[in-house]
Amino acid sequence: MTERSTTLPDNLRADVQTLWDYHDMHHELRPTDVGIGLGSHDLGVATYTAELYQQGYFPRIVFTGANAPTTVERFPRGEAVHYQEHALELGIPDDAILVEPEARNTGDNITFSRQLLERREIEVKSVTLISRPYQQRRAYATCKKLWPDVDVVCASRPLPLDEYIESIGDVDRVINMLVGDTQRIMTYPERGFAIEQEMSSDVFHSFRNLISAGFTKRLIN
Numbered sequence: 080m081t082e083r084s085t086t087l088p089d090n091l092r093a094d095v096q097t098l099w100d101y102h103d104m105h106h107e108l109r110p111t112d113v114g115i116g117l118g119s120h121d122l123g124v125a126t127y128t129a130e131l132y133q134q135g136y137f138p139r140i141v142f143t144g145a146n147a148p149t150t151v152e153r154f155p156r157g158e159a160v161h162y163q164e165h166a167l168e169l170g171i172p173d174d175a176i177l178v179e180p181e182a183r184n185t186g187d188n189i190t191f192s193r194q195l196l197e198r199r200e201i202e203v204k205s206v207t208l209i210s211r212p213y214q215q216r217r218a219y220a221t222c223k224k225l226w227p228d229v230d231v232v233c234a235s236r237p238l239p240l241d242e243y244i245e246s247i248g249d250v251d252r253v254i255n256m257l258v259g260d261t262q263r264i265m266t267y268p269e270r271g272f273a274i275e276q277e278m279s280s281d282v283f284h285s286f287r288n289l290i291s292a293g294f295t296k297r298l299i300n
Contacts, residue, residue, distance in 0.1 A: 083249045087241060091254070091292060094285035098257040099240045101282045102213040104233040111137050111205035111232055113196065117188050117218060118144015118158025121211045123246060125162035127236045128209045129169040137207055140166065141195060143179040143188045185218055186272055189225045205230035212236070212243060213257045216264060220273035254289060259297025261286045266299070 087095060114137040116128040125142065132140055144150075144158030154161040159180045166176060179195050182188040196203050206226075208218045212235040222231050236243070244250050261282070267273040290298070 083251075085245050085248055085250055087244060087250055091289065094288045095254055095257065096240055097282055097285040098261055098289070099213060101278070102216045102257070102260060103235075104215045104219055106215075106232045106234065108136055108207075108234060109232060110135070111207045111230070112203045113137050113139045113141060113201070113205075114207045114209055115188070115192050116140060116142045116159075116162055117185065117208060117210040117214065118142065118150070118154075118162065118182065119211050119214070120150045120153055121247065122161070122165055123236045123238075124209055124211060125165040126169065127234065128162070129166045129171050131207065131209065131234065132166075132171055132175065139175055139177065139201065140171065141177045141179055141192045142166070143182045143192045145181050145183050147183065185214070185221045186225060188218075189222050193226055203229060205232070207232045207234055209234050211256070212238070213253075213260050216276055217260050217267070217273065220264065220267070220276050223274045224268075224272065251294070254294045255296040258286060258289050258294045259299070262298055 114128050114131055116124050128140055131137065142159040142162040146154065146157055150158055157180045159178045163176050163178050167173060177195055179191045182191045206229055208222060208231060210218045215233040215235055219231055219233050238246065244253050247253055264276050264278065268275040
């Protein structure tokens with residue numbers, strides 16, 4: 080496959096689409112107490128968080144994230160800081176944004192955001208988790224494990240698969256991330272990181288097919 084291609088090969092499309100659809104929680108947007116933008120390489124998370132704030136879905140934003148090997152080059156000051164800067168450029172008032180700059184994984188995102196809100200004495204009964212589309216299910220399962228009493232809505236930019244790949248600019252990266260997140264849905268509950276999620280045989284077979292096709296960069300031991 081051509082390096083940094085944005086074209087999804089026909090022989091992979093069905094399996095990639097199966098995983099893409101699985102990770103979408105299909106939650107209906109509704110007002111919540113806070114929107115938490117989960118740090119990543121995808122600046123669209125910050126854009127969509129700002130849009131939802133402007134549409135009145137929550138009165139306060141937390142951007143959470145330090146750096147990972149996949150983001151340090153793009154966001155040298157940290158994911159949350161760059162998200163905040165982008166939101167300010169989009170017209171979000173500074174006093175509506177809290178920044179949590181230490182989280183290095185999804186569990187940290189949830190735990191550190193909760194602790195920050197508690198320190199600010201902000202009562203939270205419901206949250207909107209804004210993430211990359213393929214991170215929705217893992218974000219939900221992690222939040223329900225670490226913050227079980229809170230009501231959770233998952234949200235991502237409503238882009239079709241091909242448009243999302245085009246926005247990221249690298250089809251291999253998107254497929255590797257999809258495969259990695261699918262593996263984490265299976266393995267994280269036994270490690271105590273997340274609640275269990277159902278997975279159909281079709282999803283599992285697509286996961287195995289993509290591993291056989293060489294998409295293993297985001298797999299964990």
